Amino acid sequence: MKRSILFALVFAIASNLLPKTVLANETFDAVCAACHTGGLRGMISGAPNVKRPDAWRPHLSQHSPDQMLRIVLNGTADHKARGGCDSCSDQQITEALEYLLSVVQ
Numbered sequence: 001m002k003r004s005i006l007f008a009l010v011f012a013i014a015s016n017l018l019p020k021t022v023l024a025n026e027t028f029d030a031v032c033a034a035c036h037t038g039g040l041r042g043m044i045s046g047a048p049n050v051k052r053p054d055a056w057r058p059h060l061s062q063h064s065p066d067q068m069l070r071i072v073l074n075g076t077a078d079h080k081a082r083g084g085c086d087s088c089s090d091q092q093i094t095e096a097l098e099y100l101l102s103v104v105q
């Protein structure tokens with residue numbers, strides 16, 4: 001009994017100590033990764049790959065994180081609104097973008 005409480009405590013502390021960038025983001029994995037991790041849809045669409053920070057440099061120099069959020073939320077001629085995820089909340093899209101930026105910056 002005592003041991004399981006101790007284990008739960010150690011686990012809770014350890015998971016809080018993990019840097020956020022190590023933990024992937026669910027919305028990113030479910031929605032954005034299809035195009036932004038260099039797979040087939042990424043190649044077809046020409047989406048910058050999160051594994052290649054140099055591919056993000058032109059985007060980062062042209063748009064602030066706020067502008068990027070607007071691009072992703074509202075969509076542009078080059079970008080589907082919410083990456084095509086109509087059921088995603090603003091909060092989920094914001095967190096997916098924060099995760100993406102933490103990886104490429």
Ligand code: HEC
Pocket residue numbers: 027028031032033034035036041045046047048059060062063068071072076078079080082083084093096097100
């Ligand atoms: C259907 C493929 C596709 C999906 C899904 C997708 N993207 Fe993109 N994304 C693109 C393409 C293509 C570009 C490059 C064109 C452009 O600049 O808008 C891009 C560019 C971007 C940019 C850079 C915009 C700029 O020019 O500053 C950001 C940020 C971004 N995507 C975030 C996301 C996020 C967050 C998600 C998930 C919610 C997502 N994308 C889902 C295809 C996709």
